Amino acid sequence: MKGLVLDSSALFYGKDLPSDFELVITPGVATELRRHDMEDRLDLLLETRVRVLSPSKHSLVRVISEGERTGDSRRLSSTDKEVLALALDLGYEIVTDDYSVQNLASALGIAFRGLEQKEIRSVVTWKAKCRGCGKVFDADVQECDVCGSPTSMKGGKR
Numbered sequence: 001m002k003g004l005v006l007d008s009s010a011l012f013y014g015k016d017l018p019s020d021f022e023l024v025i026t027p028g029v030a031t032e033l034r035r036h037d038m039e040d041r042l043d044l045l046l047e048t049r050v051r052v053l054s055p056s057k058h059s060l061v062r063v064i065s066e067g068e069r070t071g072d073s074r075r076l077s078s079t080d081k082e083v084l085a086l087a088l089d090l091g092y093e094i095v096t097d098d099y100s101v102q103n104l105a106s107a108l109g110i111a112f113r114g115l116e117q118k119e120i121r122s123v124v125t126w127k128a129k130c131r132g133c134g135k136v137f138d139a140d141v142q143e144c145d146v147c148g149s150p151t152s153m154k155g156g157k158r
């Protein structure tokens, strides 16, 4: 059975969770939902469709070091890193609308999808990315303001 790792945004805003996948979340995602008064929704999900799993240390270390390399690590919460590491462990796809999570997922060879919402799908996904430090800019920026390297175009996979 194929599976999906859901981040908090997928559970906050996702209307219908896809039906023919195994669904997993990390302990950090569960904590974020409780903190946002979504206890009832969380309990319902845990009783029915969603399992909570922790990532391995090995995968977390890989996510953290790849995040340093791409420059995404400062924008990622520890929960984001857990989500990425768990997807690495299981070989599952991530459901997220967080651009940094998507970016690091690409770098790590993890498949991802955005939420199934029209307004989000219509967002332009082209970005410029610094070839030196990995900082991501709007598509028209040619030179990095951090390290001065040229940028290259990068398209989000949707």
Ligand SMILES: [Zn+2]
Pocket: 130, 131, 132, 133, 134, 135, 144, 145, 146, 147, 148, 149
């Ligand atoms: Zn740079």
